[in-house]
Amino acid sequence: MCQSEVAEPGMGLKSRDPLVREAHLMAYDYLEYVTTGGAEGIMGSAPSACTAALRHAGDELLTRFPIFFKRWPRVFQNVTATTACPMLISILDDHFFPVTSRGRRRDLAWSAVLSVYVLAGQMALHCQEKGMEEVLPELKACVGEYVERVVCPDIRDKGGWSGFVSRFGAKLDWEVQVKKVCSWTLMALTVCILTHFIWRRT
Template sequence: MCQSDVPEAGLGLNSPDPLVREAFLMAYDYVDYVTTGGADGNMAPAPTACTAALRHAGDELLNRFPIFFRRWPRIFQDVTESTACPMLMSILDDHFFPPNPGGRRREMAWSAVLSVYVLAGQMALHCHERRMVVVLPQLKECVGSYVQRVICPDIRDKGGWSGFVSRFGEKRGLESQVKTVCCWTLLALAISILTYFLWKRMA
């Protein structure tokens, strides 16, 4: 889907809709963040509360479950410059926000939104480590467009991105909350992995 349908770079970041603009900014910032070393890299401070919350929550997942994150390269091992975006979009569509039989998608959870960005970050990191850096701008746009199309309508109904910041922003007493969120997020990711491997074996 994505290779030919990637929007012109920067359109999402310049959207007149602040909700969409934030979705793209989070995609751009998080891909840059993970591919420059994360918290140990030389990234400037997060530009918004949402991007800061995303960085923090992504780091929490990586620090608490490092073994789990080491499984992703096995899934991405056959990715090429031309298949990175389509594969990412396929995983997201099939395992995170599949349509219900009635045609409507299931209710959005903030942990699922986090999973979309974290998964995109892992794909970007994989491509970066294999010197497929040309894919990174495409991944940013693909993820931003996906969030705009699939997630933003629900976020608008929830009153905007403030709920994401409340759930994942760094603050005192967050430890138990993060543990709960991590469990649900990892459950979604685990289902994605298992389903994908079963599909690969049956294909």
């Protein structure tokens, strides 16, 4: 995906930077997708290749690693409408993009980017189930802003979102299947880290 020379922080879906706009679109689309029933819900076709890849990868994660989804209610049990976004950002900072002793975040992994959206989807589902639907628009916005601020600079250096689509989009040939095995191995390691984090919090 192409990208502009100058990003426009805070513009979200209206940004003239395609890379930033896609980050927000993925947040809005995926949270809407999971809170309206996922693959069995009422959402139509994904609006872009990135959102399609995100939906596909999130659904595969549910199938391959159901523990990822079953444990989060314990962590989210005390969440309120005012603490949902701060708690989500805190978890993301601590476990996916921690700042090193030199003040820099570790290198970006596409599995970590996927986890940002999937975890946000779980927070959105929890809030919906607890009758806090009013927080969903705020969650969509804060996830998009987080990805814009923390993730997009690295994605820009990697040449855009095409790597995410290549890694997680639906594919058929054997060569890509081998790549997917490697990708999901990394995702499994991420799930292990999250599981350890959950048990520490409960």
